[in-house]
Amino acid sequence: VSIEKFIEGIPKIELHLHIEGTFEPELMFKIAKRNNKEIKYSTVDELKSAYSFNNLQEFLDIYYAGANVLIEEQDFYDLTWAYLTKVHTQNLVHTEIFFDPQTHTDRGISFDTVIKGIHRALEDGREKLGITYKLILSFLRHLDEASAFETLHQALPYKKWISGVGLDSSEVGNPPSKFERVFTKAKEEGFITVAHAGEEGPAEYIWEAVNLLKVTRIDHGNRCLEDDRLVKLLADLQIPLTLCPLSNLELKVIDDLKKYPLPEMIDKGLLVTINSDDPAYFGGYMNENYIGIAQALNLSKKQITELVKNSFKASWLSDKEKEKKI
Numbered sequence: 001v002s003i004e005k006f007i008e009g010i011p012k013i014e015l016h017l018h019i020e021g022t023f024e025p026e027l028m029f030k031i032a033k034r035n036n037k038e039i040k041y042s043t044v045d046e047l048k049s050a051y052s053f054n055n056l057q058e059f060l061d062i063y064y065a066g067a068n069v070l071i072e073e074q075d076f077y078d079l080t081w082a083y084l085t086k087v088h089t090q091n092l093v094h095t096e097i098f099f100d101p102q103t104h105t106d107r108g109i110s111f112d113t114v115i116k117g118i119h120r121a122l123e124d125g126r127e128k129l130g131i132t133y134k135l136i137l138s139f140l141r142h143l144d145e146a147s148a149f150e151t152l153h154q155a156l157p158y159k160k161w162i163s164g165v166g167l168d169s170s171e172v173g174n175p176p177s178k179f180e181r182v183f184t185k186a187k188e189e190g191f192i193t194v195a196h197a198g199e200e201g202p203a204e205y206i207w208e209a210v211n212l213l214k215v216t217r218i219d220h221g222n223r224c225l226e227d228d229r230l231v232k233l234l235a236d237l238q239i240p241l242t243l244c245p246l247s248n249l250e251l252k253v254i255d256d257l258k259k260y261p262l263p264e265m266i267d268k269g270l271l272v273t274i275n276s277d278d279p280a281y282f283g284g285y286m287n288e289n290y291i292g293i294a295q296a297l298n299l300s301k302k303q304i305t306e307l308v309k310n311s312f313k314a315s316w317l318s319d320k321e322k323e324k325k326i
């Protein structure tokens with residue numbers, strides 16, 4: 001079979017996905033209408049034509065604007081359920097997803113409303129579609145430490161639903177060190193930690209994520225390649241990188257998929273995984289990310305299989321859960 005069909009058929013795992021980034025324009029208009037919320041654009045096509053970004057911040061501005069129409073628990077359910085039914089058609093068997101509570105609590109939506117809708121859809125996805133999941137609460141790094149602490153406190157009653165905490169949003173100028181105390185507290189409370197680092201920010205931010213936030217994975221991490229000592233550390237400790245090829249292309253982290261440094265990363269022993277980040281905004285879910293990178297770099301089926309195996313290894317599934325999926 002062709003590499004495309006091979007990719008479509010193989011059971012896959014996603015480790016870097018923002019649920020707010022799965023908000024497709026059609027659903028956005030539908031939910032906006034029932035909530036009497038304005039969208040700046042009058043048609044789906046007009047909205048889609050605004051999806052052209054020169055950097056991370058230009059994307060984030062549009063991404064936060066889109067999330068504005070989410071009000072009711074059912075909206076968060078519908079958002080999450082739409083994502084799950086979509087990826088079910090792509091043979092996704094497990095997903096570890098981020099949600100950004102502050103994007104909603106800052107607009108007066110309660111933490112409870114957000115997590116209840118998302119969790120109910122995730123449970124339905126597990127029961128009806130067989131997709132297992134972990135949920136990761138991600139702090140917005142452009143907001144202050146106090147806001148992150150408040151969010152962590154709001155999460156404590158829902159500990160059993162949340163596996164870990166992460167760090168996303170505007171990277172440059174908001175280093176991991178800003179959240180060291182929040183992450184220390186989160187770890188004390190039993191959360192696993194991850195952080196976006198080295199997407200636009202420097203290698204130094206990856207060092208901080210590892211040394212100060214004690215992360216088990218780095219989200220993106222592209223710029224580790226600028227620091228040989230760091231690459232050696234990540235390879236020695238097998239700290240996974242959750243790479244997002246189409247995201248990197250759309251946000252101009254790279255200018256051509258053909259130049260994606262995946263072969264170099266693999267050569268250097270890094271545990272790399274392929275993910276979709278914000279698929280509604282970047283032109284593709286898991287299959288499209290794998291196919292994009294496979295075509296650009298002429299990857300073999302064996303190499304694709306290795307990437308999928310890396311995702312199993314990098315996931316938070318227990319060994320027993322992994323066995324059931326193979």
Ligand code: ES4
Nearest residue numbers: 018168169196247277278
């Ligand atoms: C994000 Cl691609 C990316 N980077 C940082 N923060 C984000 N939030 C949603 N997508």
Ligand code: ZN
Nearest residue numbers: 168196219277
């Ligand atoms: Zn991300």
